[in-house]
Amino acid sequence: MKKIFSRPESLRDAATHYCPGCGHGIAHRLVAEVIDLLGVREKVIAVAPVGCAVVAYDYWDFDCCEAAHGRALAVATGIKRCRPDRVVFTYQGDGDLAAIGTNETIHAANRGENLTVVFVNNAIYGMTGGQMAPTTLIGQVTSTTPGGRQAELQGYPLKISEMLAMLPGVKYVERRGLFCPQEIIKAKAALHLAFDNQIRGGGFSLVELLSPCPTYWGMSPAAAMDWIRDTMVKEFPLGRIK
Amino acid sequence: MVKSANILGQEEKIIAAGSGGQGIMLLGKLLAEAGMRAGLRVTWLPSYGAEVRGGTANCMVVISKSEPGSPYVEKADTLIVMNQPSLGRFLPRLRQGGLLLYNSSLAQASVKTALDVRGYPFTETAAAAAGSLKAANMVALGAYIAVKKMFPAEKILEIIQEQKRELLEMNRKALLAGIALVK
Amino acid sequence: MLFLRPGLSGMLYRGAKVNKEKKILLSGNEAIAEGSIQAGCRFYAGYPITPQNELTAYMARRMPEAGGVFIQAESEIAAINMVLGAAASGIRAMTSSSSPGISLKQEGISYLAGAELPAVIVNMMRGGPGLGNIMSSQSDYFQATKGGGHGDYHCLVLAPSRVQESFDAMFSAFSLAEKYRVPSIILGDGMLGQVMEPFSVRDPAAFAGEKTVKVPKPWALTGCAGRGPNVVKSFYLRDGDLEDFNLRLQKKYAVILKKEARYEGTMLKDADLVLVAYGTMARICSAVVRRLRKEGKKAGLIRPVTLWPFPVQAFLPKASPARTFLVVEMSYGQMLEDVKLALNGRAQVSFIGRAGGGFPLEEVIAAEARKL
Numbered sequence: 001m002k003k004i005f006s007r008p009e010s011l012r013d014a015a016t017h018y019c020p021g022c023g024h025g026i027a028h029r030l031v032a033e034v035i036d037l038l039g040v041r042e043k044v045i046a047v048a049p050v051g052c053a054v055v056a057y058d059y060w061d062f063d064c065c066e067a068a069h070g071r072a073l074a075v076a077t078g079i080k081r082c083r084p085d086r087v088v089f090t091y092q093g094d095g096d097l098a099a100i101g102t103n104e105t106i107h108a109a110n111r112g113e114n115l116t117v118v119f120v121n122n123a124i125y126g127m128t129g130g131q132m133a134p135t136t137l138i139g140q141v142t143s144t145t146p147g148g149r150q151a152e153l154q155g156y157p158l159k160i161s162e163m164l165a166m167l168p169g170v171k172y173v174e175r176r177g178l179f180c181p182q183e184i185i186k187a188k189a190a191l192h193l194a195f196d197n198q199i200r201g202g203g204f205s206l207v208e209l210l211s212p213c214p215t216y217w218g219m220s221p222a223a224a225m226d227w228i229r230d231t232m233v234k235e236f237p238l239g240r241i242k
Numbered sequence: 243m244v245k246s247a248n249i250l251g252q253e254e255k256i257i258a259a260g261s262g263g264q265g266i267m268l269l270g271k272l273l274a275e276a277g278m279r280a281g282l283r284v285t286w287l288p289s290y291g292a293e294v295r296g297g298t299a300n301c302m303v304v305i306s307k308s309e310p311g312s313p314y315v316e317k318a319d320t321l322i323v324m325n326q327p328s329l330g331r332f333l334p335r336l337r338q339g340g341l342l343l344y345n346s347s348l349a350q351a352s353v354k355t356a357l358d359v360r361g362y363p364f365t366e367t368a369a370a371a372a373g374s375l376k377a378a379n380m381v382a383l384g385a386y387i388a389v390k391k392m393f394p395a396e397k398i399l400e401i402i403q404e405q406k407r408e409l410l411e412m413n414r415k416a417l418l419a420g421i422a423l424v425k
Numbered sequence: 426m427l428f429l430r431p432g433l434s435g436m437l438y439r440g441a442k443v444n445k446e447k448k449i450l451l452s453g454n455e456a457i458a459e460g461s462i463q464a465g466c467r468f469y470a471g472y473p474i475t476p477q478n479e480l481t482a483y484m485a486r487r488m489p490e491a492g493g494v495f496i497q498a499e500s501e502i503a504a505i506n507m508v509l510g511a512a513a514s515g516i517r518a519m520t521s522s523s524s525p526g527i528s529l530k531q532e533g534i535s536y537l538a539g540a541e542l543p544a545v546i547v548n549m550m551r552g553g554p555g556l557g558n559i560m561s562s563q564s565d566y567f568q569a570t571k572g573g574g575h576g577d578y579h580c581l582v583l584a585p586s587r588v589q590e591s592f593d594a595m596f597s598a599f600s601l602a603e604k605y606r607v608p609s610i611i612l613g614d615g616m617l618g619q620v621m622e623p624f625s626v627r628d629p630a631a632f633a634g635e636k637t638v639k640v641p642k643p644w645a646l647t648g649c650a651g652r653g654p655n656v657v658k659s660f661y662l663r664d665g666d667l668e669d670f671n672l673r674l675q676k677k678y679a680v681i682l683k684k685e686a687r688y689e690g691t692m693l694k695d696a697d698l699v700l701v702a703y704g705t706m707a708r709i710c711s712a713v714v715r716r717l718r719k720e721g722k723k724a725g726l727i728r729p730v731t732l733w734p735f736p737v738q739a740f741l742p743k744a745s746p747a748r749t750f751l752v753v754e755m756s757y758g759q760m761l762e763d764v765k766l767a768l769n770g771r772a773q774v775s776f777i778g779r780a781g782g783g784f785p786l787e788e789v790i791a792a793e794a795r796k797l
Contacts, residue, residue, distance in 0.1 A: 041649070042648050042649050042650035042651075043648040044648065044649075045514070045646045045648060047510070048658075055660070055662070057654075057656045057658065060654075061649075061654055062648075062649050063646040063647070063648055063649050063654050063656070064654065064656045064657070064658075065510065065513045065646055065656075065657045065658075066536075066540065066656075066657060066658035066659060066660055067506065067509075067510075067536075068533065068536050071502065071503070071506035071532075071533070074498070074502070074503040074504075074506035074507045074509075074510065075506050075507070075509055075510035075513070076510060077496065077503075077507050077510060078470070078506070078507035078508060078509060078510025078511035078512075078513070078514070078518065079510040079513060080510075081468065081494040081507075081511070082467070082468055082494065082510075082511045082514040082516040082518075083514045083647065083648075086514075086647070086648050103499055103502075103503065104502075104503050106499075107498075
């Protein structure tokens with residue numbers, strides 16, 4: 001009998017703590033599959049964010065470092081400069097990467113650090129209970145925008161990926177969505193390219209993944225997938241940005 | 243080694259002050275370096291940061307037979323000033339009976355506190371003897387070592403020679419001209 | 426053997442020859458920078474702030490020569506977190522700053538303590554609060570010794586008082602940080618950073634052998650080849666885990682308190698009056714003590730070398746039988762509290778302090794001491 005599907009070597013056999021329908025499980029698995037595919041599990045050092053994915057190291061079976069909220073790319077810079085032959089990546093949410101850590105994000109990108117960034121954008125703060133994120137859509141209801149996000153008061157959804165793509169130090173930026181199998185396959189291909197860039201010494205690569213948060217969007221898991229497809233992609237169009 | 247240095251008391255505390263670009267820091271460092279090479283204990287403390295950007299520069303040098311206490315000189319034994327504003331600012335910091343050595347090209351002094359008030363045209367002398375206004379610090383240094391007889395000119399020249407060979411001739415002329423001013 | 430490029434801050438001293446006594450003029454900032462490299466530091470990240478800029482500039486030149494990494498970070502916060510990453514990967518790492526910048530670094534310092542990572546943080550203190558000024562100060566004593574950031578933690582704090590000692594202290598700072606897996610702080614001040622003094626050039630090999638302890642780092646993040654994955658973290662969500670971790674930290678701190686408290690005592694045995702000061706203030710007080718002794722007054726000096734752990738043993742009657750103590754600080758009384766705790770009411774404690782640009786002058790301290 002031929003085995004055609006199994007848990008990636010880079011993923012531990014652990015029960016998930018994520019909510020039903022959460023996109024982190026898919027993203028974790030994709031990262032693990034790509035690392036297996038590239039055969040670099042023993043060379044990987046991951047930097048986990050503050051947010052729902054802080055315990056990513058409970059799922060991944062390789063070296064991991066926790067970073068303070070927003071500081072993942074500073075920590076990753078320190079690791080990668082000291083261990084240039086290791087494969088170092090950060091896994092960050094929208095609040096971590098595009099609000100509290102904007103400075104660290106922009107400057108690591110601008111230095112062209114040879115790092116891979118997995119940017120999970122679910123347009124909300126999950127861990128703290130559904131507050132507005134920098135990427136929250138106009139009109140989107142959160143616990144801190146009870147009447148919906150208003151541009152006049154809270155500004156616009158921050159397109160950090162497009163901003164980063166402008167920097168000469170940035171090699172590769174792509175946005176994908178985790179809302180259907182075809183898209184998930186494309187997301188994996190993007191991650192593969194982003195890690196491969198680093199291994200080849202190519203420079204800063206970032207993959208943004210639009211990811212569902214049914215709990216704080218107040219939707220069923222299926223409706224959350226549809227909301228990405230029908231609403232979120234209008235603000236955050238999919239495809240290669242750089 | 244100590245024989246080459248001649249400090250009257252236990253300690254010589256110097257404040258050197260002027261405007262940025264007059265070579266005040268270098269003057270102080272040369273004194274500290276000469277003191278160190280003579281086997282004495284020394285400290286050199288610069289003014290720094292915003293104060294330097296404001297256009298004034300000063301440094302404090304302590305040359306001592308024993309371990310110096312504060313590198314910050316509250317009351318100086320010697321005040322070397324290169325311009326009028328520095329004279330006004332630091333004169334109150336010269337101890338009763340200390341040495342005031344000022345640049346008469348750029349400052350005028352009518353002072354009673356100092357035991358020894360000496361004004362020499364450092365800037366004019368530098369221009370005449372060394373061909374550069376920038377060597378006024380070396381003229382002042384020459385005058386200082388001539389008055390205090392703490393270090394022989396060769397010791398200072400030896401240090402300059404090791405550092406900035408291309409400026410050696412200019413600095414040598416300026417230093418000797420400074421010594422000659424006192425004689 | 427010449428291993429220093431002396432006096433990088435002064436154009437005159439670039440490439441200076443070392444004289445026969447193997448002495449050069451070096452500033453405190455430069456001595457700390459060179460000392461750290463000699464002690465094996467191979468990663469430095471920093472952000473410009475006066476009065477420690479010479480240290481950063483020295484590192485920018487010297488670190489690449491030593492085969493290490495220098496990064497001018499986008500902020501103090503980024504710098505300390507880069508240091509955290511470097512330390513997590515097992516490399517000796519350091520950052521430096523001055524008071525306002527150190528406030529920004531507190532987040533990262535707390536995370537270093539929480540992740541039990543060894544790293545060195547240099548604070549060349551300046552006047553505060555707020556933007557304050559760039560003059561010398563000792564007003565960050567509480568921040569350095571009592572934690573500084575959030576949580577129950579301590580950093581090991583060393584307070585050199587002279588240029589030569591600043592160089593030497595870097596060996597202890599790195600060795601102790603690695604031995605106990607704690608961040609260690611060099612608590613200097615603006616004057617110590619700026620002052621140039623004769624510095625003895627030593628044979629680095631002999632020196633390193635004396636003070637550098639190589640500690641294996643099985644916890645470091647190097648990739649999981651040949652072992653299970655390592656995780657560097659300070660997050661403990663499960664019931665009881667964080668308390669267990671804190672108890673482990675406390676146990677470690679108890680060992681440090683017992684074993685690592687250091688001080689320099691001067692003429693304590695017969696002293697009627699003991700001055701207590703650290704850093705630049707201690708060198709000024711040592712001159713005061715010499716002056717008082719000449720006048721026939723039996724004065725002594727306790728100079729804490731470690732501020733945390735505070736050298737309580739120096740204040741026991743068998744070490745310092747005096748009944749009168751005079752604490753002198755460039756602050757309005759921070760170390761004073763630890764002195765009072767150490768003496769526990771057995772002696773009279775007086776205090777002289779100034780901050781915000783000024784500091785107690787020799788004459789003022791001597792005059793106060795004569796009254797006691």
